[in-house]
Amino acid sequence: MIFTVGGIKGGTGKTTLSTNLTVWLSRQGxxxxxxxxxxxxxxxxxxxWxxxxxxxxxxxxxxxxxxxTLRRQVEQMRPKYDHIVIDTGGRDTASQRAALFISDIYLLPFAPRSYEIWTxxxxxxxxxxxxxxxxxPLQLYSFLNKADTRGPDNSEAIEVLSxxxxxxxxxxxxxxxxxxATAASKxxxxxEMTPADEKAINEVEALFRHITGIKK
Structure with a gap:
């Protein structure tokens, strides 16, 4: 399966999601x-690092x-891997468009108050x-990333997306x-972090299991 994590604005945590998804899939074998x-x-x-x-x-x-050329290169490598995760920049680029043509799943994170929410x-x-x-059809999932623990910004963004x-x-x-951020710096x-942040783990794993269909 090929996953692309993308969007057209920066600051929504795409690389964090891409790397955590990659490691999580690897940990599934x-x-x-x-x-x-x-x-x-x-x-x-x-x-x-x-x-x-x-x-x-x-x-x-x-x-x-x-x-x-990303499209052709990834298609050539696809048979060698169980999964491919493509981390794209926060812009409408040739790389992201090429990735979307060959991906199975498109992950579209939005941060509350992100300008992208309103465009x-x-x-x-x-x-x-x-x-x-x-x-x-490309299977798309949009969701809140870098969300607030409380406050109105989450609900306003959810309303727009919904x-x-x-x-x-x-x-x-x-x-x-x-x-x-602490984990990424290493x-x-x-x-993989010690001590573990169980809330962070549970949130990310719930999303990943939903989009992949991989059960516990």
Whole structure:
């Protein structure tokens, strides 16, 4: 299965989700390829820190691919892996469009107060173009990431997302917890941190099990 984590605005936590999903799939026993398709190369930085921390097998393979050729390159590598996770930048790029043509699942995180929440017409236009060019529909999941623990911003964002049926909002919010940044600084997922933040683990795992259909 090919997952793309994307969007058209930065700051929504795409790389954190991509790397945690990659590690989680690996921990399920899968052979996973992580594709860094973002020119900022944050997933590559994460992997470099991971190699420093773990010293041995990091649990997945990383490649950097950019531009329209990403589509052909990923299709060539697809038979070698159980899953492929593509981390794209927060812009409408050739890399993200190429990824969406070959992906099975598109993860679209939104942060409360994110400007992207209020410019959904651009997201919808991109999706309409991609869906119209695919042989089979792209499965999309939108959700809140870096959400507040409380307050009105979450509910306002949820209302906007829920009103757009094509975005397929799912109620698996991920709270903006320190554990994610702490883990990432060491090249680790929240599943690997000690002491464990059980709330962070449960939130991310609930989302991942929902989108993949992998049961406990």
């Amino acid at each position: 899968a052979d996973v390829l992580l594709v860094d398709a973002d020119e900022q190369e944050s997933a590559s930085d994460f992997t470099a 991971r190699e420093e921390t773990l010293k041995d097998n990091i649990g997945y393979t990383l490649v950097q691919l950019h531009g329209a 959904l017409s651009k997201v919808q236009a991109l999706l309409s173009e991609i869906q119209g060019s695919r042989a089979t 009103d757009n049926e094509e975005l397929n909002y799912v109620d698996f919010p991920i709270i903006n917890r320190k554990a994610f 090249g680790l997922s929240v599943f």
